[in-house]
Amino acid sequence: MIVIVFFLGIFNLKLQPFAKEDRFDFCGFGLLALILFLVDYTFNRSAKVGFLSWNFWGLLLISVLLMIGFYVYNRHSSRHLVDFSIFKNNIVSWHLLGYFLLQFINIGLSFVIPQVAQYILGQNAFIAGMILLPGALLGVVVAPLAGRWMDRLQTPLPIVVGHVIFLIGAALFIIYDQQLTVAFLIGFYFLLRLGFNLAFGNTISHASVQVQPKQKADINATFNMTQQYAGSLGTNIFAAIIGVYQLQHIDLRISTAQGALTDYWLIAVLAIIGLFAAWISYRQTMQKK
Structure with missing residues (x-):
């Protein structure tokens, strides 16, 4: 394609x-x-x-x-x-960091959840894949509503709210690590995707209005490249962490569980950084008004 x-x-x-x-x-x-x-x-x-x-x-x-x-x-x-002068605008730089982390976690977690479902919960590949479906479909409804909400507010507050929900969803994977079920996986991923869709599209939209018209192509190129690469790198790193634990040649279920828990903690830390980036960009935007 x-x-x-x-x-x-x-x-x-x-x-x-x-x-x-x-x-x-x-x-x-x-x-x-x-x-x-x-x-x-x-x-x-x-x-x-x-x-x-x-x-x-x-x-x-x-x-x-x-x-x-x-x-x-x-x-x-x-x-x-790319015209790297766009990053002299701090709001653009913070937005790019948040945008990268959202996609990094989103795609990386889409790899981790099926691994957990199959190797820890003993589900087949079909069920493991279907766990992601409700969260994936959520974007069809939430993304346009999130954009409309930000248009009405004329502030990037929905981005901050999205990151907060995103962090809550990430934290739930840690809190309920020992009690995870298929239902919990569906619910936590659904919540995480709700936050993702509130923030993701609005982030690039708000970044694009911070630059001159002739630099919009640079914004689009940078953010779209970041989106693709964040997904690829996120999958690689989360898979590598689980793979390293599985190299220890212990029970596959135990090693996968240990690797997944490490991934959850990494996701939570990155989600906190993403929320910080969103909050800083929001504060700087409000100070300019």
């Missing part, structure tokens, strides 16, 4: 640069793609070799060095893949 959209865009979209000297930054694109791939691959390997392996830390070090190289390149290059 992505390949089809790519070629449709090439042959049907005729976008003129704002300045004649503007050209696509192929070097920056290649370097950024390499960094994103390597970080993903690093955590994918950790599920097999463990987080204490020199293999993991070596790959992570290379990733960090490439990130530094990309930063230096972007500072001195005449071409820029």
